Amino acid sequence: MLIKRAPDVRSSEITDESLYLRRREFLQAAAVPVVAAAIAGMGPEARAAAPQDDPLPNVRKGVVTVNEPWTPYEDVTTYNNFYEFGTDKSDPARNVRSFRLRPWTVKIDGLVNKPGDYAVDDLIKPQQLEERVYRLRCVEAWSMVIPWVGFSLRDVIKRVEPQSGATFIEFTTLNDPKQMPGQRVSVLKWPYVEGLRLDEAMHPLAILSVGLYGKVLPVQNGAPIRLVVPWKYGFKSIKSIVRMRFVDRQPVSSWQASAPQEYGFYSNVNPEVDHPRWSQARERRIGEFLKRKTLMFNGYADQVGSLYAGMDLKKNY
Amino acid sequence: MSIRPLKAVLFAAALGPVAWLGWGAWTDALGANPIETITRETGTWTLRLLVLSLAITPLRRLTGWNDAIRFRRMLGLFAFFYGTLHLLTYVWLDQFFDGAALLKDVYKRPFITAGATAFFVMLPLALTSTAGMIRRLGGRAWRRLHQLVYLAAIAGVVHYWWLVKADIRRPRTYALLLAMLLGYRAFVALRSRARA
Numbered sequence: 001m002l003i004k005r006a007p008d009v010r011s012s013e014i015t016d017e018s019l020y021l022r023r024r025e026f027l028q029a030a031a032v033p034v035v036a037a038a039i040a041g042m043g044p045e046a047r048a049a050a051p052q053d054d055p056l057p058n059v060r061k062g063v064v065t066v067n068e069p070w071t072p073y074e075d076v077t078t079y080n081n082f083y084e085f086g087t088d089k090s091d092p093a094r095n096v097r098s099f100r101l102r103p104w105t106v107k108i109d110g111l112v113n114k115p116g117d118y119a120v121d122d123l124i125k126p127q128q129l130e131e132r133v134y135r136l137r138c139v140e141a142w143s144m145v146i147p148w149v150g151f152s153l154r155d156v157i158k159r160v161e162p163q164s165g166a167t168f169i170e171f172t173t174l175n176d177p178k179q180m181p182g183q184r185v186s187v188l189k190w191p192y193v194e195g196l197r198l199d200e201a202m203h204p205l206a207i208l209s210v211g212l213y214g215k216v217l218p219v220q221n222g223a224p225i226r227l228v229v230p231w232k233y234g235f236k237s238i239k240s241i242v243r244m245r246f247v248d249r250q251p252v253s254s255w256q257a258s259a260p261q262e263y264g265f266y267s268n269v270n271p272e273v274d275h276p277r278w279s280q281a282r283e284r285r286i287g288e289f290l291k292r293k294t295l296m297f298n299g300y301a302d303q304v305g306s307l308y309a310g311m312d313l314k315k316n317y
Numbered sequence: 318m319s320i321r322p323l324k325a326v327l328f329a330a331a332l333g334p335v336a337w338l339g340w341g342a343w344t345d346a347l348g349a350n351p352i353e354t355i356t357r358e359t360g361t362w363t364l365r366l367l368v369l370s371l372a373i374t375p376l377r378r379l380t381g382w383n384d385a386i387r388f389r390r391m392l393g394l395f396a397f398f399y400g401t402l403h404l405l406t407y408v409w410l411d412q413f414f415d416g417a418a419l420l421k422d423v424y425k426r427p428f429i430t431a432g433a434t435a436f437f438v439m440l441p442l443a444l445t446s447t448a449g450m451i452r453r454l455g456g457r458a459w460r461r462l463h464q465l466v467y468l469a470a471i472a473g474v475v476h477y478w479w480l481v482k483a484d485i486r487r488p489r490t491y492a493l494l495l496a497m498l499l500g501y502r503a504f505v506a507l508r509s510r511a512r513a
Contacts (some may be wrong), residue, residue: 091318258483
Protein backbone atom coordinates (compact mmCIF):
# COMPACT_ATOMS: atom_id res chain seq x y z
CA MET A 1 0.00 0.00 0.00
CA LEU A 2 1.09 3.53 -0.23
CA ILE A 3 0.37 6.70 1.59
CA LYS A 4 0.77 9.33 -1.09
CA ARG A 5 2.98 12.18 -0.08
CA ALA A 6 1.27 15.41 -1.11
CA PRO A 7 2.37 15.95 -4.70
CA ASP A 8 3.25 19.36 -6.05
CA VAL A 9 -0.03 21.17 -6.15
CA ARG A 10 -1.22 22.28 -9.55
CA SER A 11 -2.34 25.88 -9.65
CA SER A 12 -5.72 24.71 -10.94
CA GLU A 13 -6.19 22.85 -7.69
CA ILE A 14 -5.44 25.79 -5.46
CA THR A 15 -8.65 27.10 -4.00
CA ASP A 16 -9.48 30.63 -4.94
CA GLU A 17 -8.99 32.75 -1.86
CA SER A 18 -12.53 34.12 -1.87
CA LEU A 19 -13.89 30.60 -1.88
CA TYR A 20 -11.42 29.53 0.75
CA LEU A 21 -12.51 32.27 3.11
CA ARG A 22 -16.12 31.18 2.69
CA ARG A 23 -15.32 27.47 3.00
CA ARG A 24 -17.45 27.01 6.12
CA GLU A 25 -20.46 28.31 4.21
CA PHE A 26 -19.83 25.87 1.42
CA LEU A 27 -19.37 22.98 3.81
CA GLN A 28 -22.56 23.90 5.59
CA ALA A 29 -24.42 24.17 2.30
CA ALA A 30 -23.01 20.80 1.29
CA ALA A 31 -24.02 19.29 4.60
CA VAL A 32 -27.66 20.28 4.07
CA PRO A 33 -28.47 17.65 1.43
CA VAL A 34 -26.70 15.04 3.55
CA VAL A 35 -28.68 15.98 6.64
CA ALA A 36 -31.87 16.37 4.66
CA ALA A 37 -31.43 12.94 3.19
CA ALA A 38 -30.72 11.56 6.64
CA ILE A 39 -33.90 13.18 7.93
CA ALA A 40 -35.80 11.80 4.98
CA GLY A 41 -34.31 8.44 5.85
CA MET A 42 -36.13 8.52 9.15
CA GLY A 43 -39.63 7.99 7.87
CA PRO A 44 -41.44 5.39 5.78
CA GLU A 45 -39.69 6.79 2.74
CA ALA A 46 -36.52 5.33 4.19
CA ARG A 47 -36.03 2.99 1.27
CA ALA A 48 -36.64 5.60 -1.39
CA ALA A 49 -34.49 8.35 0.10
CA ALA A 50 -31.70 6.19 1.53
CA PRO A 51 -28.99 8.49 2.88
CA GLN A 52 -26.30 6.38 1.33
CA ASP A 53 -27.51 7.32 -2.13
CA ASP A 54 -26.17 10.81 -1.55
CA PRO A 55 -22.61 11.46 -2.56
CA LEU A 56 -20.44 13.10 0.05
CA PRO A 57 -19.21 16.45 -1.14
CA ASN A 58 -15.64 17.63 -1.31
CA VAL A 59 -13.85 14.36 -0.60
CA ARG A 60 -10.13 14.45 -1.21
CA LYS A 61 -9.47 11.33 -3.23
CA GLY A 62 -6.62 8.88 -2.98
CA VAL A 63 -5.18 10.01 0.34
CA VAL A 64 -4.48 6.39 1.18
CA THR A 65 -4.74 3.65 -1.40
CA VAL A 66 -4.11 -0.07 -1.69
CA ASN A 67 -2.77 -1.70 -4.80
CA GLU A 68 -5.61 -4.22 -4.85
CA PRO A 69 -9.10 -4.33 -6.34
CA TRP A 70 -11.88 -2.81 -4.27
CA THR A 71 -14.59 -5.08 -2.91
CA PRO A 72 -17.84 -4.36 -4.79
CA TYR A 73 -20.22 -1.95 -3.05
CA GLU A 74 -22.94 -4.61 -3.10
CA ASP A 75 -20.77 -6.98 -1.08
CA VAL A 76 -19.53 -4.30 1.31
CA THR A 77 -23.12 -3.32 2.15
CA THR A 78 -24.80 -6.74 2.30
CA TYR A 79 -22.19 -8.88 4.07
CA ASN A 80 -21.89 -7.44 7.55
CA ASN A 81 -21.19 -8.49 11.09
CA PHE A 82 -23.34 -6.07 13.07
CA TYR A 83 -25.03 -8.23 15.69
CA GLU A 84 -27.18 -5.31 16.83
CA PHE A 85 -29.18 -6.04 13.69
CA GLY A 86 -29.00 -9.84 13.76
CA THR A 87 -26.23 -12.42 13.64
CA ASP A 88 -26.48 -13.56 10.03
CA LYS A 89 -24.30 -11.69 7.56
CA SER A 90 -27.35 -10.71 5.55
CA ASP A 91 -29.34 -9.53 8.59
CA PRO A 92 -28.03 -5.96 8.96
CA ALA A 93 -28.86 -4.90 5.41
CA ARG A 94 -32.26 -6.53 5.80
CA ASN A 95 -33.10 -5.25 9.27
CA VAL A 96 -32.18 -1.60 9.12
CA ARG A 97 -35.51 0.10 8.89
CA SER A 98 -36.08 3.66 9.97
CA PHE A 99 -32.83 4.13 11.84
CA ARG A 100 -32.65 7.71 13.06
CA LEU A 101 -29.37 9.24 11.98
CA ARG A 102 -30.05 12.79 13.17
CA PRO A 103 -29.88 14.21 15.69
CA TRP A 104 -26.85 12.11 16.67
CA THR A 105 -24.70 12.97 19.64
CA VAL A 106 -21.24 11.71 20.45
CA LYS A 107 -20.55 12.14 24.14
CA ILE A 108 -16.87 12.82 24.68
CA ASP A 109 -15.92 12.61 28.32
CA GLY A 110 -13.43 11.32 30.79
CA LEU A 111 -9.91 12.72 31.08
CA VAL A 112 -10.25 15.56 28.55
CA ASN A 113 -10.25 19.33 28.89
CA LYS A 114 -13.09 19.83 26.44
CA PRO A 115 -15.71 17.19 27.26
CA GLY A 116 -19.21 17.53 25.92
CA ASP A 117 -22.15 16.13 24.03
CA TYR A 118 -20.95 16.90 20.55
CA ALA A 119 -23.42 16.84 17.67
CA VAL A 120 -21.90 14.50 15.14
CA ASP A 121 -22.06 17.15 12.42
CA ASP A 122 -20.09 19.44 14.71
CA LEU A 123 -17.31 16.84 14.70
CA ILE A 124 -17.50 16.27 10.95
CA LYS A 125 -17.91 19.77 9.53
CA PRO A 126 -14.44 21.16 10.35
CA GLN A 127 -12.79 18.16 8.73
CA GLN A 128 -11.49 17.69 5.25
CA LEU A 129 -13.09 14.40 4.24
CA GLU A 130 -10.58 11.99 2.75
CA GLU A 131 -10.84 8.84 0.72
CA ARG A 132 -8.96 6.11 2.58
CA VAL A 133 -8.86 2.77 0.83
CA TYR A 134 -8.10 0.20 3.50
CA ARG A 135 -7.97 -3.54 3.84
CA LEU A 136 -10.40 -4.84 6.46
CA ARG A 137 -9.68 -8.25 7.95
CA CYS A 138 -12.36 -9.98 9.96
CA VAL A 139 -11.35 -12.29 12.79
CA GLU A 140 -13.40 -14.96 11.00
CA ALA A 141 -10.71 -15.03 8.29
CA TRP A 142 -12.37 -13.15 5.47
CA SER A 143 -11.36 -9.73 4.23
CA MET A 144 -12.32 -6.84 1.99
CA VAL A 145 -10.79 -3.72 0.47
CA ILE A 146 -13.04 -0.76 1.21
CA PRO A 147 -12.78 2.87 0.07
CA TRP A 148 -13.80 4.61 3.26
CA VAL A 149 -14.54 8.32 3.52
CA GLY A 150 -13.42 9.87 6.77
CA PHE A 151 -10.74 11.75 8.67
CA SER A 152 -8.06 10.94 11.17
CA LEU A 153 -9.36 10.21 14.65
CA ARG A 154 -6.35 12.20 15.78
CA ASP A 155 -8.05 15.45 14.73
CA VAL A 156 -10.94 14.88 17.12
CA ILE A 157 -8.61 13.79 19.90
CA LYS A 158 -6.50 16.92 19.56
CA ARG A 159 -9.60 19.05 19.57
CA VAL A 160 -10.87 17.71 22.91
CA GLU A 161 -7.43 17.87 24.55
CA PRO A 162 -6.80 14.67 26.46
CA GLN A 163 -5.26 15.19 29.86
CA SER A 164 -1.92 13.69 30.77
CA GLY A 165 -3.51 10.79 32.67
CA ALA A 166 -5.49 9.60 29.64
CA THR A 167 -3.88 6.50 28.19
CA PHE A 168 -6.84 4.75 26.53
CA ILE A 169 -10.04 5.63 24.76
CA GLU A 170 -13.19 3.61 25.30
CA PHE A 171 -15.77 3.74 22.50
CA THR A 172 -19.44 2.82 22.84
CA THR A 173 -22.12 1.99 20.25
CA LEU A 174 -25.75 3.08 20.48
CA ASN A 175 -27.90 0.99 22.80
CA ASP A 176 -31.46 1.04 21.46
CA PRO A 177 -33.23 -2.33 21.08
CA LYS A 178 -36.18 -0.58 19.46
CA GLN A 179 -34.06 0.51 16.51
CA MET A 180 -31.57 -2.36 16.71
CA PRO A 181 -33.63 -5.55 17.03
CA GLY A 182 -30.58 -7.76 17.55
CA GLN A 183 -30.02 -6.09 20.91
CA ARG A 184 -33.10 -7.86 22.23
CA VAL A 185 -30.94 -11.00 22.32
CA SER A 186 -27.96 -11.09 24.68
CA VAL A 187 -25.59 -12.55 22.12
CA LEU A 188 -23.11 -10.00 23.42
CA LYS A 189 -23.50 -7.72 26.37
CA TRP A 190 -24.95 -4.46 25.05
CA PRO A 191 -23.99 -1.76 24.37
CA TYR A 192 -21.00 -2.74 22.25
CA VAL A 193 -17.77 -1.38 23.65
CA GLU A 194 -14.30 -1.15 22.14
CA GLY A 195 -11.05 0.47 23.08
CA LEU A 196 -7.71 1.69 21.80
CA ARG A 197 -4.50 2.69 23.45
CA LEU A 198 -4.14 6.44 23.06
CA ASP A 199 -1.10 6.19 20.78
CA GLU A 200 -2.96 3.70 18.57
CA ALA A 201 -5.87 6.15 18.38
CA MET A 202 -3.50 8.99 17.50
CA HIS A 203 -1.97 7.05 14.61
CA PRO A 204 -2.79 8.73 11.27
CA LEU A 205 -4.15 5.48 9.86
CA ALA A 206 -6.95 5.31 12.47
CA ILE A 207 -9.98 7.13 11.11
CA LEU A 208 -13.52 8.04 11.95
CA SER A 209 -15.49 7.15 8.86
CA VAL A 210 -18.71 8.76 7.65
CA GLY A 211 -18.93 7.20 4.21
CA LEU A 212 -17.76 4.66 1.72
CA TYR A 213 -17.49 4.66 -2.06
CA GLY A 214 -17.90 8.41 -1.94
CA LYS A 215 -21.38 8.11 -0.43
CA VAL A 216 -22.81 8.48 3.03
CA LEU A 217 -22.21 5.45 5.25
CA PRO A 218 -25.10 2.95 5.10
CA VAL A 219 -26.61 2.03 8.46
CA GLN A 220 -25.44 -1.57 8.17
CA ASN A 221 -21.86 -0.30 7.87
CA GLY A 222 -22.06 1.73 11.07
CA ALA A 223 -23.76 5.04 10.23
CA PRO A 224 -23.50 7.84 10.99
CA ILE A 225 -19.95 7.54 12.28
CA ARG A 226 -17.67 4.60 12.97
CA LEU A 227 -14.07 3.77 13.64
CA VAL A 228 -11.78 2.07 11.15
CA VAL A 229 -8.52 0.65 12.48
CA PRO A 230 -7.23 -1.32 9.49
CA TRP A 231 -4.36 -3.15 11.20
CA LYS A 232 -6.67 -4.81 13.69
CA TYR A 233 -9.39 -7.40 13.32
CA GLY A 234 -12.62 -5.87 12.07
CA PHE A 235 -14.55 -6.13 15.33
CA LYS A 236 -12.33 -3.39 16.76
CA SER A 237 -13.66 -0.96 14.16
CA ILE A 238 -16.67 -0.09 16.25
CA LYS A 239 -19.80 1.17 14.51
CA SER A 240 -22.46 3.81 15.21
CA ILE A 241 -20.43 5.51 17.93
CA VAL A 242 -22.25 7.47 20.64
CA ARG A 243 -19.48 7.87 23.20
CA MET A 244 -15.72 8.31 23.46
CA ARG A 245 -14.42 8.16 27.00
CA PHE A 246 -10.78 8.94 27.78
CA VAL A 247 -9.58 6.72 30.59
CA ASP A 248 -6.44 5.72 32.44
CA ARG A 249 -7.13 2.01 32.44
CA GLN A 250 -7.33 -0.49 29.60
CA PRO A 251 -11.01 -0.91 28.68
CA VAL A 252 -12.57 -4.34 28.35
CA SER A 253 -14.03 -4.70 24.86
CA SER A 254 -17.27 -6.58 24.21
CA TRP A 255 -15.67 -9.54 22.47
CA GLN A 256 -13.00 -9.70 25.13
CA ALA A 257 -15.72 -9.89 27.78
CA SER A 258 -17.55 -12.53 25.75
CA ALA A 259 -14.56 -14.87 25.30
CA PRO A 260 -11.34 -13.53 26.81
CA GLN A 261 -9.27 -16.51 25.75
CA GLU A 262 -10.28 -15.92 22.12
CA TYR A 263 -10.43 -12.14 21.73
CA GLY A 264 -7.81 -9.90 23.26
CA PHE A 265 -7.62 -6.17 23.70
CA TYR A 266 -5.08 -5.56 20.96
CA SER A 267 -6.43 -7.98 18.33
CA ASN A 268 -3.79 -6.97 15.84
CA VAL A 269 -3.99 -8.95 12.62
CA ASN A 270 -1.31 -11.59 13.07
CA PRO A 271 -0.96 -14.75 10.97
CA GLU A 272 1.33 -16.23 13.62
CA VAL A 273 -1.21 -16.08 16.41
CA ASP A 274 -4.13 -18.39 15.80
CA HIS A 275 -7.61 -17.99 17.17
CA PRO A 276 -8.02 -20.94 19.56
CA ARG A 277 -10.58 -22.48 17.23
CA TRP A 278 -9.21 -21.65 13.79
CA SER A 279 -6.03 -20.63 12.06
CA GLN A 280 -5.34 -16.99 11.20
CA ALA A 281 -2.65 -17.78 8.67
CA ARG A 282 -4.90 -17.41 5.65
CA GLU A 283 -7.99 -15.46 4.72
CA ARG A 284 -10.70 -15.46 2.08
CA ARG A 285 -10.75 -12.13 0.23
CA ILE A 286 -14.41 -11.62 -0.62
CA GLY A 287 -14.80 -12.12 -4.34
CA GLU A 288 -11.77 -14.39 -4.65
CA PHE A 289 -11.88 -18.15 -4.92
CA LEU A 290 -8.51 -19.11 -3.50
CA LYS A 291 -7.48 -18.14 0.00
CA ARG A 292 -4.58 -15.78 0.43
CA LYS A 293 -1.88 -15.45 3.06
CA THR A 294 -2.75 -13.10 5.90
CA LEU A 295 -0.26 -10.27 6.31
CA MET A 296 1.24 -9.14 9.60
CA PHE A 297 -0.78 -6.17 10.85
CA ASN A 298 -2.94 -6.65 7.76
CA GLY A 299 -0.14 -5.29 5.58
CA TYR A 300 0.34 -2.13 7.65
CA ALA A 301 3.40 -3.40 9.55
CA ASP A 302 5.61 -0.60 8.24
CA GLN A 303 3.21 2.03 9.50
CA VAL A 304 2.18 0.59 12.88
CA GLY A 305 4.82 -1.98 13.83
CA SER A 306 6.65 0.51 16.02
CA LEU A 307 3.58 0.85 18.28
CA TYR A 308 4.21 -2.70 19.44
CA ALA A 309 7.99 -2.85 19.51
CA GLY A 310 9.15 -5.20 22.22
CA MET A 311 5.67 -6.52 22.95
CA ASP A 312 5.01 -10.24 23.07
CA LEU A 313 2.20 -10.41 20.53
CA LYS A 314 1.27 -13.97 21.52
CA LYS A 315 0.53 -12.78 25.04
CA ASN A 316 -0.96 -9.50 23.94
CA TYR A 317 -3.27 -10.95 21.33
CA MET B 318 -49.12 -48.86 -2.04
CA SER B 319 -49.21 -45.16 -1.32
CA ILE B 320 -45.73 -45.16 0.14
CA ARG B 321 -44.00 -45.10 -3.24
CA PRO B 322 -45.26 -41.70 -4.36
CA LEU B 323 -44.56 -40.31 -0.88
CA LYS B 324 -40.98 -41.54 -1.10
CA ALA B 325 -40.64 -39.93 -4.50
CA VAL B 326 -41.84 -36.64 -3.07
CA LEU B 327 -39.43 -36.91 -0.16
CA PHE B 328 -36.58 -37.73 -2.53
CA ALA B 329 -37.30 -34.68 -4.65
CA ALA B 330 -37.67 -32.49 -1.58
CA ALA B 331 -34.36 -33.71 -0.15
CA LEU B 332 -32.64 -32.69 -3.38
CA GLY B 333 -34.08 -29.20 -3.02
CA PRO B 334 -31.24 -27.70 -0.99
CA VAL B 335 -28.45 -28.98 -3.23
CA ALA B 336 -30.39 -27.85 -6.29
CA TRP B 337 -30.80 -24.39 -4.77
CA LEU B 338 -27.11 -24.23 -3.95
CA GLY B 339 -26.12 -25.36 -7.43
CA TRP B 340 -28.37 -22.86 -9.12
CA GLY B 341 -27.27 -20.15 -6.70
CA ALA B 342 -23.60 -20.84 -7.37
CA TRP B 343 -24.23 -20.72 -11.13
CA THR B 344 -26.14 -17.43 -10.98
CA ASP B 345 -23.90 -15.89 -8.31
CA ALA B 346 -26.86 -15.61 -5.96
CA LEU B 347 -25.15 -17.01 -2.88
CA GLY B 348 -24.03 -13.69 -1.46
CA ALA B 349 -20.62 -12.15 -0.93
CA ASN B 350 -19.06 -15.34 0.43
CA PRO B 351 -20.55 -18.23 -1.56
CA ILE B 352 -18.18 -20.85 -0.17
CA GLU B 353 -19.25 -19.93 3.34
CA THR B 354 -22.92 -20.17 2.28
CA ILE B 355 -22.40 -23.60 0.73
CA THR B 356 -20.50 -24.87 3.76
CA ARG B 357 -23.14 -23.61 6.14
CA GLU B 358 -26.14 -24.86 4.16
CA THR B 359 -24.74 -28.35 3.52
CA GLY B 360 -23.86 -28.59 7.20
CA THR B 361 -27.27 -27.53 8.47
CA TRP B 362 -29.04 -29.93 6.11
CA THR B 363 -26.86 -32.80 7.30
CA LEU B 364 -27.96 -32.08 10.84
CA ARG B 365 -31.61 -31.54 9.93
CA LEU B 366 -31.82 -34.81 8.02
CA LEU B 367 -30.09 -36.69 10.82
CA VAL B 368 -32.59 -35.29 13.30
CA LEU B 369 -35.48 -36.18 10.97
CA SER B 370 -34.21 -39.73 10.59
CA LEU B 371 -34.04 -40.00 14.38
CA ALA B 372 -37.62 -38.77 14.63
CA ILE B 373 -38.99 -41.74 12.70
CA THR B 374 -38.96 -44.26 15.55
CA PRO B 375 -40.67 -41.92 18.07
CA LEU B 376 -43.17 -41.03 15.33
CA ARG B 377 -43.98 -44.71 14.78
CA ARG B 378 -44.43 -45.40 18.44
CA LEU B 379 -46.50 -42.36 19.18
CA THR B 380 -48.78 -42.50 16.14
CA GLY B 381 -48.80 -46.19 15.35
CA TRP B 382 -47.92 -45.36 11.71
CA ASN B 383 -45.47 -48.19 11.18
CA ASP B 384 -44.87 -47.42 7.52
CA ALA B 385 -42.89 -44.41 8.59
CA ILE B 386 -39.89 -46.73 8.89
CA ARG B 387 -39.72 -46.91 5.12
CA PHE B 388 -38.54 -43.31 4.94
CA ARG B 389 -35.78 -43.67 7.44
CA ARG B 390 -33.07 -45.05 5.20
CA MET B 391 -33.64 -42.36 2.60
CA LEU B 392 -33.39 -39.66 5.24
CA GLY B 393 -30.21 -41.19 6.64
CA LEU B 394 -28.57 -41.52 3.26
CA PHE B 395 -29.45 -37.96 2.35
CA ALA B 396 -27.93 -36.85 5.64
CA PHE B 397 -24.78 -38.68 4.59
CA PHE B 398 -25.02 -37.10 1.13
CA TYR B 399 -25.09 -33.58 2.54
CA GLY B 400 -22.41 -34.52 5.05
CA THR B 401 -20.21 -35.61 2.18
CA LEU B 402 -20.85 -32.34 0.32
CA HIS B 403 -20.07 -30.43 3.51
CA LEU B 404 -16.81 -32.31 4.02
CA LEU B 405 -15.89 -31.93 0.36
CA THR B 406 -16.51 -28.19 0.49
CA TYR B 407 -14.23 -27.88 3.48
CA VAL B 408 -11.51 -30.20 2.16
CA TRP B 409 -11.52 -28.72 -1.34
CA LEU B 410 -12.79 -25.13 -1.29
CA ASP B 411 -11.50 -24.23 2.15
CA GLN B 412 -8.27 -26.19 2.45
CA PHE B 413 -7.59 -27.02 -1.20
CA PHE B 414 -6.69 -30.62 -0.41
CA ASP B 415 -3.76 -29.52 1.73
CA GLY B 416 -3.19 -32.78 3.61
CA ALA B 417 -0.92 -31.30 6.27
CA ALA B 418 -3.30 -28.43 6.99
CA LEU B 419 -6.26 -30.82 7.15
CA LEU B 420 -4.54 -33.14 9.60
CA LYS B 421 -3.52 -30.19 11.73
CA ASP B 422 -7.09 -28.93 11.76
CA VAL B 423 -8.47 -32.27 12.84
CA TYR B 424 -6.25 -32.62 15.87
CA LYS B 425 -5.85 -28.95 16.76
CA ARG B 426 -9.38 -27.63 16.26
CA PRO B 427 -11.86 -29.45 18.51
CA PHE B 428 -14.87 -28.44 16.45
CA ILE B 429 -13.31 -30.05 13.39
CA THR B 430 -12.45 -33.15 15.39
CA ALA B 431 -16.14 -33.36 16.27
CA GLY B 432 -17.17 -32.86 12.66
CA ALA B 433 -14.73 -35.45 11.36
CA THR B 434 -16.01 -37.88 14.00
CA ALA B 435 -19.58 -37.33 12.88
CA PHE B 436 -18.72 -38.00 9.25
CA PHE B 437 -16.58 -41.08 9.79
CA VAL B 438 -19.24 -42.57 12.04
CA MET B 439 -21.85 -41.98 9.31
CA LEU B 440 -19.67 -43.67 6.69
CA PRO B 441 -20.08 -47.29 7.83
CA LEU B 442 -23.77 -46.63 8.36
CA ALA B 443 -24.14 -45.50 4.76
CA LEU B 444 -22.11 -48.46 3.50
CA THR B 445 -24.27 -50.94 5.40
CA SER B 446 -27.61 -49.34 4.58
CA THR B 447 -28.74 -51.89 1.98
CA ALA B 448 -31.09 -54.82 2.54
CA GLY B 449 -28.26 -57.10 1.50
CA MET B 450 -26.08 -55.71 4.26
CA ILE B 451 -28.81 -56.20 6.87
CA ARG B 452 -28.94 -59.85 5.82
CA ARG B 453 -25.17 -60.28 5.85
CA LEU B 454 -24.68 -58.72 9.24
CA GLY B 455 -27.80 -60.19 10.74
CA GLY B 456 -30.53 -58.05 12.21
CA ARG B 457 -29.09 -57.85 15.69
CA ALA B 458 -25.54 -56.88 14.73
CA TRP B 459 -26.88 -54.44 12.17
CA ARG B 460 -29.10 -52.77 14.75
CA ARG B 461 -26.19 -52.50 17.14
CA LEU B 462 -23.94 -50.96 14.48
CA HIS B 463 -26.61 -48.47 13.48
CA GLN B 464 -26.99 -47.23 17.00
CA LEU B 465 -23.83 -45.30 16.08
CA VAL B 466 -26.20 -42.79 14.50
CA TYR B 467 -26.71 -41.39 18.01
CA LEU B 468 -22.99 -40.67 18.22
CA ALA B 469 -23.01 -39.11 14.75
CA ALA B 470 -25.86 -36.81 15.66
CA ILE B 471 -24.31 -35.78 18.98
CA ALA B 472 -20.94 -35.16 17.32
CA GLY B 473 -22.73 -33.08 14.69
CA VAL B 474 -24.42 -30.86 17.25
CA VAL B 475 -21.18 -30.45 19.20
CA HIS B 476 -19.41 -29.52 15.94
CA TYR B 477 -22.00 -26.80 15.30
CA TRP B 478 -21.99 -25.50 18.89
CA TRP B 479 -18.21 -25.25 18.98
CA LEU B 480 -17.89 -23.35 15.71
CA VAL B 481 -20.29 -20.46 16.28
CA LYS B 482 -18.69 -17.28 17.63
CA ALA B 483 -21.32 -16.17 20.10
CA ASP B 484 -24.83 -16.91 18.87
CA ILE B 485 -25.50 -20.40 20.18
CA ARG B 486 -29.26 -20.25 19.61
CA ARG B 487 -29.36 -22.52 16.55
CA PRO B 488 -26.96 -25.20 17.84
CA ARG B 489 -28.87 -25.09 21.11
CA THR B 490 -32.15 -25.76 19.30
CA TYR B 491 -30.68 -28.81 17.60
CA ALA B 492 -29.25 -29.95 20.93
CA LEU B 493 -32.69 -29.68 22.53
CA LEU B 494 -34.35 -31.56 19.67
CA LEU B 495 -31.73 -34.28 19.85
CA ALA B 496 -32.05 -34.45 23.63
CA MET B 497 -35.79 -34.98 23.23
CA LEU B 498 -35.44 -37.66 20.56
CA LEU B 499 -32.72 -39.57 22.40
CA GLY B 500 -34.34 -38.95 25.75
CA TYR B 501 -37.54 -40.52 24.45
CA ARG B 502 -35.65 -43.65 23.38
CA ALA B 503 -33.92 -43.85 26.75
CA PHE B 504 -37.26 -43.51 28.51
CA VAL B 505 -38.80 -46.31 26.42
CA ALA B 506 -35.79 -48.57 26.98
CA LEU B 507 -35.79 -48.04 30.74
CA ARG B 508 -39.53 -48.59 30.93
CA SER B 509 -39.39 -51.89 29.04
CA ARG B 510 -36.48 -53.02 31.22
CA ALA B 511 -38.49 -52.23 34.34
CA ARG B 512 -41.39 -54.25 32.99
CA ALA B 513 -39.30 -57.31 32.07
